[in-house]
Amino acid sequence: xxxxxxxxxxxxxxxxxxxxxxxxxxxxxxxxxxxxxxxxxxxxxxxxxxxxxxxxxxxxxxxxxxxxxxxxxxxxxxxxxxxxxxxxxxxxxxxxxxxxxxxxxxxxxxxxxxxxxxxxxxxxxxxxxxxxxxxxxxxxxxxxxxxxxxxxxxxxxxxxxxxxxxxxxxxxxxxxxxxxxxxxxxxxxxxxxxx
Amino acid sequence: xxxxxxxxxxxxxxxxxxxxxxxxxxxxxxxxxxxxxxxxxxxxxxxxxxxxxxxxxxxxxxxxxxxxxxxxxxxxxxxxxxxxxxxxxxxxxxxxxxxxxxxxxxxxxxxxxxxxxxxxxxxxxxxxxxxxxxxxxxxxxxxxxxxxxxxxxxxxxxxxxxxxxxxxxxxxxxxxxxxxxxxxxxxxxxxxxxxxxxxxxxxxxxxxxxxxxxxxxxxxxxxxxxxxxxxxxxxxxxxxxxxxxxxxxxx
Numbered sequence: 001x002x003x004x005x006x007x008x009x010x011x012x013x014x015x016x017x018x019x020x021x022x023x024x025x026x027x028x029x030x031x032x033x034x035x036x037x038x039x040x041x042x043x044x045x046x047x048x049x050x051x052x053x054x055x056x057x058x059x060x061x062x063x064x065x066x067x068x069x070x071x072x073x074x075x076x077x078x079x080x081x082x083x084x085x086x087x088x089x090x091x092x093x094x095x096x097x098x099x100x101x102x103x104x105x106x107x108x109x110x111x112x113x114x115x116x117x118x119x120x121x122x123x124x125x126x127x128x129x130x131x132x133x134x135x136x137x138x139x140x141x142x143x144x145x146x147x148x149x150x151x152x153x154x155x156x157x158x159x160x161x162x163x164x165x166x167x168x169x170x171x172x173x174x175x176x177x178x179x180x181x182x183x184x185x186x187x188x189x190x191x192x193x194x195x
Numbered sequence: 196x197x198x199x200x201x202x203x204x205x206x207x208x209x210x211x212x213x214x215x216x217x218x219x220x221x222x223x224x225x226x227x228x229x230x231x232x233x234x235x236x237x238x239x240x241x242x243x244x245x246x247x248x249x250x251x252x253x254x255x256x257x258x259x260x261x262x263x264x265x266x267x268x269x270x271x272x273x274x275x276x277x278x279x280x281x282x283x284x285x286x287x288x289x290x291x292x293x294x295x296x297x298x299x300x301x302x303x304x305x306x307x308x309x310x311x312x313x314x315x316x317x318x319x320x321x322x323x324x325x326x327x328x329x330x331x332x333x334x335x336x337x338x339x340x341x342x343x344x345x346x347x348x349x350x351x352x353x354x355x356x357x358x359x360x361x362x363x364x365x366x367x368x369x370x371x372x373x374x375x376x377x378x379x380x381x382x383x384x385x386x387x388x389x390x391x392x393x394x395x396x397x398x399x400x401x402x403x404x405x406x407x408x409x410x411x412x413x414x415x416x417x418x419x420x421x422x423x424x425x426x427x428x429x430x431x432x433x434x435x436x437x438x439x440x441x442x443x444x445x446x
Contacts, residue, residue, distance in 0.1 A: 011288065011291070011293065013262075013265055013289060013290060013291040014265060014291055014293070017265055017266050017291065018269065020266070021269075046315070046316050046318065046319065047314070047315055047316040047319075048313065048316060051313075077316075106390035107390075109390075110390055110391060110392050110415065111390055111391065112317055112318045112361045112362075112391070112392070113197065114197075114318060114361065114362060114392045114415070115197050115198055115199075115200050115240065115241075115392070115415065115416070116197070116198040116200070116240055116445045117196065117197045117198065118196070136198065136445050138270070138271055139197075140271070140293070140318040140361075141318070142316075142317060142318065142361075156196060157197060176271075178269065179269060179270060179271045179293065180269065180270075181235070181269050181270055182269075184269060185269060
């Protein structure tokens, strides 16, 4: 069973629809026991970082997510919340990955970074099985995670930023696989089947 | 590199997609779900649904349409038309819409932009702005173009972006339905003055109009309705043309 975390800061419906299309058994939940018992965890997110972190604290999920032993996939804001810190609302995040989520410079590029952009795969990942470097995914983000040692793919928006990240059982993607047509479904399928 | 986007716009009335020109001679064009699936397959980057239902009672069907569309397609879509409350926005986003476009309500209550952006993120809030050239300046119109306001086009667009809108959907009422091309003069000035993405709307009649909007006015997306509905232009053909002319598009 996949636990799809609903903490009041994510577009859960679209991820749920994609999982339904993939014929997966999943449960929308914010219950820590259900999350710990799940085979896989998906951690979506849209909106504002400090609000989202507050929600996690209120639901007692902050430490639970850090200690999940099963494969966990953070999507969009979900991924950004997995680093040390975010300048959006200046908030301490989960600290699973190093770094600080920063805002794109609106003097140099349009903010939000909105639409279909390509990823350049930097290191092998099960997530990218049957997905080519250069594949396009749908993004909608004003903040980004700088490239670090755990970055598995990068995307160019005036600067190169982390479009996917991976360490042990923790995975994160900046784009929205649930909104990225066939390639997005393939990535979710890879997470469910292979990770 | 970020792709330029092509966005078909679907007008929804009482739960069905209708097509017509300038809200006149409306013809039933099918179910929103079927058309969403068709455009998604044909390579649309996003969709916009505009609810033109007159009565508030029948409006409630919009939520169930959004839910069905979200189940059927795996590309983002925006929903607009008559939305004025945060609770409406929340319900539509929860049903699976990715963005909400706000038009008349934010002119009367600009704070709604900030409230919605704080709660749901700027990426979910589209300011839909209708402009018309009057005298020697661009003025903002509301209520589907029926009511003139005191706002000047560029000023209101800038303000909407500053208040937290994540995107501006700019419709030229002068060009709408004319097929004479997008209003490049206004769009050029707009993209130089705001840092949020701009969607051009109103006036697309041929492939060259899209190319001009992307190349000359530097817009991020182009929206069109009748061109696609009446099969005057196929999305795939349009995108191939744009690609051949060095516009980065997703094919």
